[in-house]
Amino acid sequence: MELEYGPEYELFRSEVRQFLVENWTKPVADGAIVEAASFRRQATAKGYLYRGVPQRYGGSEQPADPLKARVIREEFTRARAPREIEGPGVSMLVPTLLAVGEDWQKDRFVAKTLAGEYAWCQGYSEPHAGSDLAALRTRGEIVDGTWRISGQKVWTTLAHRAQFMFALVRTEPDAPKHLGISYLLIDMNQPGVTVRPLRQMSGGREFNEVFLDDARTPADWIVGARGAGWQVSRTTLRHERDLVGGAGATEDAFRKLVELARDARCDGRPALESEDVRQALARIEGYVLAQRFTSYRQMSLELAGQDAGLSGLLNKLNGTEIGHSMANLAQELIGSYGLLTPAPKGERGPEKWIGQIMGSLGVAIAGGASNIQRNIIAERGLGLPREGGAQS
Amino acid sequence: MKFLLSDDQIQLQDAVARFAADTCAAGARRSAFEGETGFDAAFWDGLMALGAGAVSLPLEHGGLGLELLDLALIVEAIGYEAGPGPFLGHVLAGHALSRWGSPTQQAEWIPKLASGATIATVALVEAGSETSHYRWITDLDPASLNGQKAQSPNAELAELLIVGLRDGGLALVAKGAEVGVETCDDIDRTRRLSNVTFKNAAAELLPGGRVDDLLDAARVLVAADAFGGARRCLDMSTAYAKEREQFGRAIGSFQAVKHQLANLAVSVEPARGLYWYAAHAYDRGLEDRAKMASLAKAHLADVFMQAARVMIEVHGGLGYTWEHDAHIWFRRAMFDFAWLGTPQVHRARSAQLSGW
């Protein structure tokens, strides 16, 4: 058992640090404006970003090395330097295109997506098809060599800023449910696409309804074969599940929760001195650290070329449950003023926790709701009999 | 970074797991559970023949020279089978002797402990205080020991006791007439607890011995046992859910049961690394070792208790019978929950050690 990174990685760490000092920390401290885009280009050239993407598509094409990736993430975070562009384009579409896309599709879309020139939204969910995604009804058919698409997508994050959508569309109406779907790429800037903002419970305006009314897309803007869209989309969902389970983010949130308990008052004394609060925090910390060590173990298994098995399936639900318990405690700690009148905005204070208290529910729903995770764990992880109809 | 077991560790754990499964299937668990002393000779002799008693003892006295992590892996495997007997106290006493015993003490006792010819145990806490030796009364002056210890595992069977002292040190006592053992009618019949009274008992100091460290080692082992037990509860419940039919289908096809078991998997499986790390931190003397011993003990004790409750519920009326073995794990979960301090006690300690 070895928890140190080892000399090779410590050397790598100092290289990354040196790079960051020269290209980010020092210029910024000296008042220079470093453009994120050009910084990302340099960091990619050094092999620090987009490591899984071939160079001809704008990546740095590095051999898979989760430890290096971790060192990079740690150092970039510490220096507050820009990392890979966030969003479904980079995290979901690019891996899918690399896995099953045509060469011209990779040439056309990948590099610009990595550079942040193309923003994407994920058009999967529909009013009648959420967990039961394969029930989706948006129709697509080829007319005169062009796809014509009609239907409605909903809860589409960042659709209002996206140039393109990757969408699941029913193109083979006579085929069985899962075999009638295709994975299409759609330009959002066209008369057949209407985006209507949908406000979130937190007040934010990040997701939308998207109405497709005879929207057009070229015949070859399809990823994978006709009717293979369900399979194609699985690559991306798996990817997103890994992201949401991230142990590092949970640890950050936990540290902030302890700070909140230090600052918050309970009968005029720091809440952190209250025995109830200490118990509650220590209980949550048990789960947070268990998640840390299971992620170390999963990473070590990956390094050793072994499968993480059951534990890999638990990450999203595990993270979600910890998020719920942190929300419950935070709600106690910020107290009635913080909860009921969380202004003023911008200060370090309660309003951030309102975001976590509500946002933890978003995490529980998006990317495979918790009950669906439980189905997956029970059926795929524990081998219990599958439920007729409900897909896990 | 390699947060994984070595091939040797995997082999050792597998060997113990296979042995324990076979011997318990042949009746060791039940016979010890129903018996007078909680001892099963076949189980004990077999474990010793595998070298499990020698794992963390020094090489020069016939031990394998391994660490607490290796011991914890064995304890997990035994916990999975609810293997009965004095192993826990025995290896803790051996660990104390290896770490702090004088050359003479080691030469005299360690070979006998390594083979299991002599059974040893620890007598650490006193009624009312599981974390602070300052509240204890047991004292060594200068070679005679007086006091009373609570909840010493399998003291009835032991010939050698390692005893915690009020000044935080440790004493070694060969059991004689001045040592009174009163075995309790305890919950976990696979690991019997006794109160032990010392009246001017002949004893020696373990030079430099630290009861706080020994308690932490014990907590790590309890956490390992709890992980093994919890894993077993999940496995038994899953297997039963696949086989038991009601309403014309396997109960494991009902979503309510699936979700109960999925939730259990989420609480059990990720906790494995918690006891691994706590053992590793102890072995390396890392700064957070005491905190992690407490946190791992608290967390896994709760997880095991919850797993045992779910298991009984999933087994229905069958699980509620004395004949079915499910309650043997339930009782072991109660032992792991309470012995050397409940989760609440250890969360309070962990909070303090975190600087909160």
Ligand SMILES: Cc1cc2nc3c(=O)[nH]c(=O)nc-3n(C[C@H](O)[C@H](O)[C@H](O)COP(=O)(O)OP(=O)(O)OC[C@H]3O[C@@H](n4cnc5c(N)ncnc54)[C@H](O)[C@@H]3O)c2cc1C
């Ligand atoms: C913040 C946020 C961002 C999102 N972003 C996007 C996006 O960018 N693109 C996109 O396509 N979608 C997006 N979604 C939609 C998301 O994928 C769906 O909300 C999710 O899949 C659940 O579907 P639903 O809302 O229809 O809930 P439903 O499927 O109606 O589920 C409602 C409840 O029933 C439970 N349930 C459903 N089926 C079962 C079953 N078989 N067994 C047990 N329980 C069941 C669920 O667990 C849930 O608790 C987003 C959602 C949120 C909250």
